[in-house]
Structures are given as structure tokens and as C-alpha cells.
Amino acid sequence: MIKIGIINVSDRASAGVYEDIPGKAVVSLLTEWLTCSWEPVYRVIPDEQDQLEATMIELADAEGCCLVVTTGGTGPALRDVTPEATKAVCQKMMPGFGELMRQESLKYVPTAILSRQTAGIRNQTLILNLPGKPTAIGQCLSVVFPAIPYCIDLIGGPFLTTDVEKMKVFRPKS
Ligand SMILES: Nc1ncnc2c1ncn2[C@@H]1O[C@H](COP(=O)(O)OP(=O)(O)OP(=O)(O)O)[C@@H](O)[C@H]1O
Numbered sequence: 001m002i003k004i005g006i007i008n009v010s011d012r013a014s015a016g017v018y019e020d021i022p023g024k025a026v027v028s029l030l031t032e033w034l035t036c037s038w039e040p041v042y043r044v045i046p047d048e049q050d051q052l053e054a055t056m057i058e059l060a061d062a063e064g065c066c067l068v069v070t071t072g073g074t075g076p077a078l079r080d081v082t083p084e085a086t087k088a089v090c091q092k093m094m095p096g097f098g099e100l101m102r103q104e105s106l107k108y109v110p111t112a113i114l115s116r117q118t119a120g121i122r123n124q125t126l127i128l129n130l131p132g133k134p135t136a137i138g139q140c141l142s143v144v145f146p147a148i149p150y151c152i153d154l155i156g157g158p159f160l161t162t163d164v165e166k167m168k169v170f171r172p173k174s
């Protein structure tokens, strides 16, 4: 079974102050787009770098997720450490994901430049950061998703398929 990790990184969501809207939004978009069978591996944790790194490693190495999507903790605030944790656990960074998501987000809010969201590869797992704002989830994930299945092909992961009416992905012809 294809597994996809979703980690909501938020002190308030993990304390139950917020409902986990961003994480649920990721699951609902993936459910709408993907036609292959898959299952979410879901975590809600505080902005603690050690815990976040341990959770990313668990979802990548022990659970075998081909993709791990994080929400929140990408900004400049003192406790925002999601990009640092991502860099610490990845062997390769994929800066194009962050660049494209910021460019898209700027169409909606000038504060898009405050997100340090990035992506990287840990072994056979792509780790992708999204901002924590519920409205940012669809705006960011839909703009980078067309490249995600091919990225997962290239790192030796499972073949992700989508409903082309809802999410058209791109795989270059070999
Ligand atoms: N479940 C939610 N419902 C409504 N707004 C949310 C929710 N989660 C996040 N947000 C909004 O997105 C912003 C950024 O979210 P993020 O998770 O990065 O940080 P945070 O919620 O401030 O985290 P923390 O609780 O760790 O400070 C929040 O300030 C809030 O405005």
C-alpha cells in the first residue's frame, strides 16, 4: 500500500486549541486527486525541532512513506523550525518547490515571502513543507503537485496516478 505522511506542525493544533484544518485539507486534496490506493500516516506535533525530525524519520524510514507533507512552522517566528528540521533529515534539497509555491502565494498575499517553505529528499521519500494557513494548503499543493509523481519515480518510489480531470501530472517522455 502506498503511504503518504501528513505532519501538522503547530503548538496550538497539538495542544487542541485549533482543530487541525491544514492537515485535513491535505488529506482531502490527495483523496480528490489520487486514483491509486493510498493511506495517510497522520501526526499533529508541536514546533519542536527534535520531535519534528524524529517524526519525519519515522514516517520516511519506518512507515515507508513516499511523500511526507508538513504544514506550518515555515515562517520567521522564533519557534518556526520546519525548514531547519527538513534540511537536517534530507540528503538533497529541492529548492524549486519552495520557489514555485512562494511565487504562486504572492498572487494572494504579500506576506508569502515570509514563508521559508522548502522540500527535500530523504532516501526514497520526498518531504514537502506547506505554510500553516488553511487557505495556503490548496494554493501551494496544487501548483507543485504536477511534478511530484515524477519526482517520486526518480527516487525509486511507487507510481502515483491521478484523475486527470482534477490533477494533471507531468512525466517527461523517456
Ligand atoms: N486550524 C486552524 N484554524 C484556523 N487558522 C489556523 C489553523 N491552523 C493555522 N491557522 C492559521 O495559520 C497561521 C499559521 O499557522 P502555523 O501552524 O504555522 O502556526 P501557528 O498555528 O501559529 O502555530 P503555533 O500554534 O505553533 O504558534 C496561524 O497563525 C493561524 O492564523
Ligand SMILES: Nc1nc2c(c(=O)[nH]1)N[C@H]1C(S)=C(S)[C@@H](COP(=O)(O)O)O[C@H]1N2
Binding pocket: 071, 072, 073, 074, 075, 076, 080, 104, 105, 108, 109, 111, 112, 113, 114, 115, 116, 130, 131, 132, 133, 135, 136, 137, 139, 140
Ligand atoms: N498561500 C499562502 N502562503 C502564505 C500565507 C498565506 O496566507 N497564503 N501566509 C504567509 C505568512 S503570513 C507566513 S508568516 C508564512 C509562514 O507561515 P507558517 O509559519 O504557518 O508556515 O507563510 C506565508 N505564506
